[in-house]
Amino acid sequence: MMNLDSRLVGRISGGLAGRQPPATTDEALQAAKHLRESAERAPSIVAEVSGLDQASFTSQIPVRVVDRTRWAEAAAQSFNAIARAAQPVTAANLSEPFQSTGLPTPTQSGTSFSEAATTLRERAQSGIESASDLATSAGMGAGLAVMASSVLGQYDPFTGTDGRLLLVAPNIVAFGRSYDLDQSDLALWVSVHELTHAAQFAQAPWIRDYVISRVRPVMNGTASDDFSLSEGPGGELTAIMSLLEGYAEYMMNNVSRRMIPSLTKLKRAMTERRTSSNPLKTFVYKLTGMDLKMSQYSSGKSFVQGVIDEAGIEGLNRLWDDPLNAPSPAELVSPLTWVHRVL
Numbered sequence: 001m002m003n004l005d006s007r008l009v010g011r012i013s014g015g016l017a018g019r020q021p022p023a024t025t026d027e028a029l030q031a032a033k034h035l036r037e038s039a040e041r042a043p044s045i046v047a048e049v050s051g052l053d054q055a056s057f058t059s060q061i062p063v064r065v066v067d068r069t070r071w072a073e074a075a076a077q078s079f080n081a082i083a084r085a086a087q088p089v090t091a092a093n094l095s096e097p098f099q100s101t102g103l104p105t106p107t108q109s110g111t112s113f114s115e116a117a118t119t120l121r122e123r124a125q126s127g128i129e130s131a132s133d134l135a136t137s138a139g140m141g142a143g144l145a146v147m148a149s150s151v152l153g154q155y156d157p158f159t160g161t162d163g164r165l166l167l168v169a170p171n172i173v174a175f176g177r178s179y180d181l182d183q184s185d186l187a188l189w190v191s192v193h194e195l196t197h198a199a200q201f202a203q204a205p206w207i208r209d210y211v212i213s214r215v216r217p218v219m220n221g222t223a224s225d226d227f228s229l230s231e232g233p234g235g236e237l238t239a240i241m242s243l244l245e246g247y248a249e250y251m252m253n254n255v256s257r258r259m260i261p262s263l264t265k266l267k268r269a270m271t272e273r274r275t276s277s278n279p280l281k282t283f284v285y286k287l288t289g290m291d292l293k294m295s296q297y298s299s300g301k302s303f304v305q306g307v308i309d310e311a312g313i314e315g316l317n318r319l320w321d322d323p324l325n326a327p328s329p330a331e332l333v334s335p336l337t338w339v340h341r342v343l
Contacts, residue, residue, distance in 0.1 A: 057202040185262045238329065
């Protein structure tokens, strides 16, 4: 089984992601304070907007305020957790405990290439990992660099008992500065989006196995040559991921303005950020699959809006009751078809 070296992934990704926004110690501490306070406030807002019974559970989710390097480390740890869960069940691994790795204390600066090279050399000399794992880890670190410089937050449902919430402080601060946004409102907005994902997994525990079962052939190298993300298991994976993103997008954009007064400005800034033209960024997004994630926001949000227009939020939330209620790729672009089948 492939096992990424999360430390190496983080160092390479952090080194390639570029300099983080300058901040004094007081500014960094204030940003972290805003983020943690926002994560505490967000669960009640998610419950109010979504109507999900299990939304209050998200107050138990561990919160990590991280930099770009630590986010990339966490992404590698999450990948390893998915890879372990996707292993075929055998007598050899049935009793193997599912272990998670916590995040180290975040740093305030990026990582130099010399440090990354030192880490790579130490790992190779120690013989702990195979050459293949080291090469894959190095490639993953490079591939995550663009995401590490732009991702604002992430709920990781695959690491630890309850998952964990990652808030990438330097990227949130940089986004806020670029568009002159209220940092407290922005922090709460990001937290609402990510903790909506946590509420989804709490409301529908089947999602975790649903996702893993559909990535298992890819993770184990047994996927057929005609494997596609538009049909079959791959299409079902794309549909559920689009649904999760679109649902969270809808909820964050419909928070009461008494909770987030600058909501209109935040939405306008996010739209501009996603549509801004940058040839290099566009190329890397296509290379890493991030362009698919951007399309998921759009298709998923259209499905969610279509179902709500026809059946309200209560009808939409029926989708969490059973894995059979998950929309197919065809239903994702035809919400009424899903309504007629499920409701």
